[in-house]
Amino acid sequence: MESKRNPLIIGAGPAGLTAALELVKRRVTPRIFEASAHVGGLARTPTEGDWRVDPGGHRFFTRSEEIADLWRSLLPEDQWLSVRRRSAMLVDGRYVRYPLVGRDLISQLGFRSGMRGLANFMWSRLRSRIRPTDELPSFRDWGTQQFGRHWYEIFFDGYVRKTWLADPGTLASDWANQRIKPISWRTPSEQGSSAEAVFRYPKYGPGQVWEAVAASLAGFGVVPSLNSYVASIRHVGGTWTIELQNGETASGDTVFSSMPLRLLIENLKPTPPKHIREIAASLKHRSVITVAVALNGHYDIPYNWVYTPGEEFRVGRIQNYGRWSSALAPENWNGTYLGLEYYTLPTDDLWVVSDESLGEIVEQDLRTLGAGDSAIDHCMFVRSQFAYPINDPAREQSVATIRDYLRRNHPSLHPMGRNGMHHYDNQDHAMLSALRSVAQYFGANVDPWQVNTDRDYLESGLITG
Ligand SMILES: Cc1cc2nc3c(=O)[nH]c(=O)nc-3n(C[C@H](O)[C@H](O)[C@H](O)COP(=O)(O)OP(=O)(O)OC[C@H]3O[C@@H](n4cnc5c(N)ncnc54)[C@H](O)[C@@H]3O)c2cc1C
Incomplete structure (x- = not known):
């Protein structure tokens, strides 16, 4: 050396x-x-016995060959899983596929809402063509321009308020192009299989x-x-x-x-x-508390991530660990293992509440999700203070x-x-x-x-x- x-x-x-x-x-x-x-x-994996928690739902995805090669070299091939990315927004009790697909938006949230969303969307696209701007807009302006006011308000405004803990009008939008896909007018299967629809994930x-x-x-x-x-x-x-x-x-x-x-x-x-x-x-930073809850009951949630933009939920996003890797739970366990993500500021009450008080909030969210009746086999609280640099x-x-x-x-x-x-x-x-x-x-x-x-x-x- x-x-x-x-x-x-x-x-x-x-x-x-x-x-x-x-x-x-x-x-x-x-x-x-x-x-x-x-x-x-x-990106650690806190562990208790055979229970493992992914604090963020860490997809291993990159466009850099250098990093992809490095990841491949770090674990033997049989320790990597290929996971199909399936996300949804839970709105008014309905799962709406995410990234958003135009025809779902028109058909799934009722005819009136669909037509209003479509009219708003077309108007905002037209307006951005007539009056293009080089200025970097706020997140709210960016979202309204991309999705039209109606769909922006249903899917993004409340969600971003909840997760970024700020008025979307005061947030920059430079990250949004990277992180939020525009509405697709073809279903994922019509688009053909894309490498992005599958990601790597370490078994544990x-x-x-x-x-x-x-x-x-x-x-x-x-x-x-x-x-x-x-x-x-x-x-x-x-x-x-x-x-x-x-x-x-x-x-x-x-x-x-x-x-x-x-x-x-x-x-x-x-x-x-x-x-x-x-x-x-x-x-400034935002913090996240991930509460991993192993429900004894079996709930069929066909997504790995569920975003919960509505005010009826305190939780911002739910990970469905069973869809990431069954090895996050003990072998042969057959319940539903979820990771509920709560976003907070290090100065907020939520950051300092006891596990017991947070547990009550979690129980309420599980009831809203329709999983309130199940016994809880195991629960872990993982706090990440410097989780998100605020933009x-x-x-x-x-x-x-x-x-x-x-x-x-x-x-x-x-x-x-x-x-x-x-x-x-x-x-x-x-x-x-x-x-x-x-x-x-x-x-x-x-x-x-x-x-x-x-x-x-x-x-x-x-x-x-
Ligand atoms: C909810 C969530 C979801 C995520 N999802 C994904 C995803 O899907 N895919 C993905 O690739 N990434 C994801 N990430 C991002 C990923 O976790 C980070 O990009 C990555 O961990 C950053 O690595 P880092 O080493 O820069 O910082 P960190 O992971 O923050 O590591 C910094 C380390 O420095 C230590 N440290 C800090 N201060 C001191 C000090 N004074 N003295 C000594 N040590 C100190 C900390 O304890 C920590 O261990 C997600 C993050 C979060 C919060």
């Missing part, structure tokens, strides 16, 4: 572990510091991949220090020193950081100028200002990943930013901040992810 390089990595999520893997391939031994007791970050949930990476790194003597929250990052005379909450320190020639960008700036020494600290302090209209400029400050003053500090760059990235882009950051460390002329800036990259037809 090369000895003169001595990199430090903050975070053992997909970005941190990918950076470590790449460094090891280049014969450099990094040290990894992870705040929590596990590897995998948001997303954390299986990251545990495999950790095991492979251990073979090179790289073992993440768990429960090691990095409390300060100091740069003096070309040397970086990080200090853990327990007072221990470690020094190196560079830092790869996947900790939230806001906290990186808050804990950076020498202290950045006031305006940089103020901008960083304005970067307000100031985000892009704020992040660019911080990026430029860091580039000028600390070129050997490499923010990477979803929270590290405060960018709404999935695993593939978090991993690519890590690979580009390591390449930059070795002198390549690449810009990790350019990963996932293509507004037309259509990812998944998902609303969140």
Whole structure:
């Protein structure tokens, strides 16, 4: 191994572990510091006995061959499942396929609603052709333009309010093109089978991949220090020193950081100028609590994701784990295993309520779903605090200002990943930013901040992810 390089990595999520893997391939031994007791970050698989939880419903989908190859290399082929993507919106007790199919919209929600939706849709398409604009609209304007007011209000307005906890008029829409597919006027079968309709999924949930990476790194003597929250990052005379909450320190020639960008700036020494600290302090996150509920009864829900936009539900999205992998539940168990996702802000009451109080909300949602009568065999609560970097209209400029400050003053500090760059990235882009950051460390002329800036990259037809 090369000895003169001595990199430090903050975070053992997909970005941190990918950076470590790449460094090891280049014969450099990094040290990894992870705040929590596990590897995998948001893409971990919390486990109790034979019960496993995927906190987000992690589809392994990418348009990058580099990442697809890397994923394939991380687990043996028999540990990957091919899962058919089937999502629906649950509206007025009816499952409406998602991505939206025009003929469902006209036929499934009643004739009057269908005709109104169609008229609104055609009008908004016509108007956007007559008056095209280059300006990036708010999410509400984008949604109304894409779907027409009626369908936007039924499917997206309430959902986005519930999940992003903000008025859609105040949210930027740059992520929407990537995440939300337009209405299709042909059914999926008429469109032919598309690679996107099937995704890869590790048999034991997303954390299986990251545990495999950790095991492979251990073979090179790289073992993440768990429960090691990095409390300060100091740069003096070309040397970086990080200090853990327990007072221990470690020094190196560079830092790869996947900790939230806001906290990186808050804990950076020498202290950045006031305006940089103020901008960083304005970067916000949304949290998610995933409640995994194993119902003894068998409910036939033919989808892996069910979005619940209506006010009758407190939950925002329901994962149907049985459609992801039966190995998330104990062998031969035959009930219905669901993951209910509750979106909240770290400052909201919901974030701090006890499991017991949250359990009452879950029971109410299960009753609304029509599954209130079933006994519960097992229940797990998984809290992810920094789940979503919030995409307000100031985000892009704020992040660019911080990026430029860091580039000028600390070129050997490499923010990477979803929270590290405060960018709404999935695993593939978090991993690519890590690979580009390591390449930059070795002198390549690449810009990790350019990963996932293509507004037309259509990812998944998902609303969140
Ligand atoms: C609900 C939900 C659904 C999702 N669905 C998908 C999907 O379908 N497909 C997909 O590919 N991706 C999905 N994602 C996104 C995916 O989880 C992230 O893109 C990915 O985990 C980002 O990796 P990361 O390493 O950048 O960040 P993280 O996973 O957040 O890892 C960062 C790590 O850094 C640690 N850390 C933070 N601060 C410190 C500190 N001060 N000191 C030490 N350690 C620290 C954290 O504990 C964490 O382990 C989803 C995410 C959510 C929340």
